[in-house]
Amino acid sequence: MAAVRADDLDQLVPLFERYHGPLFNYLTRLTNDREISEDLTQTVFERILKYRSSYQATQPFKAWVYQMARNVHADHWQRQQKLRTADVEEVERTGGLRTAAFSHMQASGSHDDLHEALNLLPVPQREILVLNRFQGFGYEEIGKLLGCTAEAARVKAHRALQALRKIYFA
Amino acid sequence: MKPELSACHELEALLPAYVERSLPAAEAERVAAHLLNCPNCQLQVTQLRALSDDLDTALPEVPRTALRANFMAMLEQQKALLIPEAASVAAPAQPEAKEAKIVSMWPTAVASNWLRIAASIVLVAAGVLLGRNLHWGRQGGDALAVDSKPAQVELAQSLHGATASNRIQLVTNSSKESEPGDPTVQVLLNTLNFDANPNVRLAACEALYRLREDPRVQEGLVHSLAIQTDPNVQITLIDMVVSMHVRRAVPQLEKLSKRPDALPVVRAQAEAGIGKLI
Numbered sequence: 159m160a161a162v163r164a165d166d167l168d169q170l171v172p173l174f175e176r177y178h179g180p181l182f183n184y185l186t187r188l189t190n191d192r193e194i195s196e197d198l199t200q201t202v203f204e205r206i207l208k209y210r211s212s213y214q215a216t217q218p219f220k221a222w223v224y225q226m227a228r229n230v231h232a233d234h235w236q237r238q239q240k241l242r243t244a245d246v247e248e249v250e251r252t253g254g255l256r257t258a259a260f261s262h263m264q265a266s267g268s269h270d271d272l273h274e275a276l277n278l279l280p281v282p283q284r285e286i287l288v289l290n291r292f293q294g295f296g297y298e299e300i301g302k303l304l305g306c307t308a309e310a311a312r313v314k315a316h317r318a319l320q321a322l323r324k325i326y327f328a
Numbered sequence: 329m330k331p332e333l334s335a336c337h338e339l340e341a342l343l344p345a346y347v348e349r350s351l352p353a354a355e356a357e358r359v360a361a362h363l364l365n366c367p368n369c370q371l372q373v374t375q376l377r378a379l380s381d382d383l384d385t386a387l388p389e390v391p392r393t394a395l396r397a398n399f400m401a402m403l404e405q406q407k408a409l410l411i412p413e414a415a416s417v418a419a420p421a422q423p424e425a426k427e428a429k430i431v432s433m434w435p436t437a438v439a440s441n442w443l444r445i446a447a448s449i450v451l452v453a454a455g456v457l458l459g460r461n462l463h464w465g466r467q468g469g470d471a472l473a474v475d476s477k478p479a480q481v482e483l484a485q486s487l488h489g490a491t492a493s494n495r496i497q498l499v500t501n502s503s504k505e506s507e508p509g510d511p512t513v514q515v516l517l518n519t520l521n522f523d524a525n526p527n528v529r530l531a532a533c534e535a536l537y538r539l540r541e542d543p544r545v546q547e548g549l550v551h552s553l554a555i556q557t558d559p560n561v562q563i564t565l566i567d568m569v570v571s572m573h574v575r576r577a578v579p580q581l582e583k584l585s586k587r588p589d590a591l592p593v594v595r596a597q598a599e600a601g602i603g604k605l606i
Contacts, residue, residue, distance in 0.1 A: 167407050174399055182391040196395050197606065203399055204445050207406050237603045241596065272382050291383040316344035319376065326382075327375045 159219045163210045173219065174203060180293055181227050187288040188231050190277050198234055202227050224293075224303055235281075275326040283318035290315050335362060336369055343369065347376045398449065405448035446606060450576035484515045492525040499531040513539055517548040526558040533564045537572075546574045553580040562594045570601045578605050 161169035178199055185195040205226050213222060276284055289295040289303070300311040339362055345351045346359045363370055483502050487495055499519055502512050513536070520532040536545050549569055556562050562584065569577035584590060585598035 183388045186389040319344045323375050
């Protein structure tokens with residue numbers, strides 16, 4: 159990343175190869191929408207380029223890029239909330255006029271039981287489990303990302319796991 | 329009974345750590361001792377282990393290859409921006425009037441940075457498309473003028489004079505057997521932009537959606553976003569550019585979302601579309 163910072167942009171390619179899959183996976187688990195996640199993943203790499211000068215060689219790239227992904231997701235979420243406050247009924251009525259024709263465009267996506275259970279968890283709990291179980295984050299790293307201690311991250315992860323267990327085996 | 333339950337309650341928080349074997353030895357022993365006579369907590373442990381296994385074996389979601397292509401396009405564009413000479417060489421390589429239209433959106437796009445990035449992706453994509461299709465682009469133009477495909481000219485002529493419902497019929501049938509690159513696209517785009525009846529324009533939208541492989545369709549739809557005033561047509565167009573992932577439509581959607589004469593529902597739809605495209 160230090161090379162990318164020094165405007166050698168080609169050096170971003172190996173980083174893309176290494177991280178775009180996990181980032182996409184992370185964002186898909188959070189948004190439960192593959193198409194949106196592809197767009198958000200792209201946005202993450204756009205921001206990496208845009209803010210490359212703010213990267214500090216002392217911090218791990220992984221932590222930096224996940225922080226960015228979290229922000230991208232938060233922005234997306236806020237945008238969704240804002241849209242939801244618009245006149246929902248009217249949007250649905252008129253928006254539905256022709257949307258039927260495009261319904262096949264929606265991502266069908268496979269939803270097995272585990273993912274369904276995960277989607278029923280509140281986002282913060284889901285995020286911790288995804289980071290811990292799917293992204294290979296240790297509690298130390300999660301703590302840094304979420305701004306809490308490793309111990310607090312561990313407790314949160316365990317609570318989330320218990321919550322998921324209750325949904326999964328309900 | 330009561331102390332038993334409260335013990336379970338207290339241990340519940342420890343069970344995940346017990347399952348992942350991260351408890352200190354003393355606590356692990358305490359949990360193990362409790363488990364011996366507590367079927368409830370035993371069940372919990374079994375479930376936690378099963379859940380852990382399922383989590384470990386869950387397959388990751390894999391992105392489409394389009395994600396890599398988009399990334400590479402963005403990277404190339406950023407690299408071009410770094411080298412001023414490269415950028416100025418790239419600019420004159422876009423001779424067609426069609427492309428000039430996109431360039432002209434720049435001043436408004438410059439207003440915000442992500443728009444700039446979106447526009448740069450569009451430029452690269454347009455360049456690639458143009459390069460690939462230059463040959464045919466000329467042919468298409470000629471074909472219209474020389475009228476090498478009488479059927480399309482027939483369509484254009486019969487669209488004049490016909491009643492609205494007949495025009496819908498004609499438009500709907502027109503795209504059934506055409507291939508990308510044939511002049512039907514141009515006729516349909518004209519219908520979309522200039523037919524007096526919104527329902528005919530909607531039919532043209534749907535016919536064009538079937539021909540979406542043709543690069544002129546995306547171009548024409550983006551252009552048409554600026555022209556249409558009927559809310560149904562506006563919303564249909566927004567849906568189409570979103571579902572076709574036409575990122576270059578973002579500046580037009582921006583304008584539409586701020587147009588005072590557009591219905592609130594149209595503006596909201598445009599804003600939602602922007603959200604999906606960026």
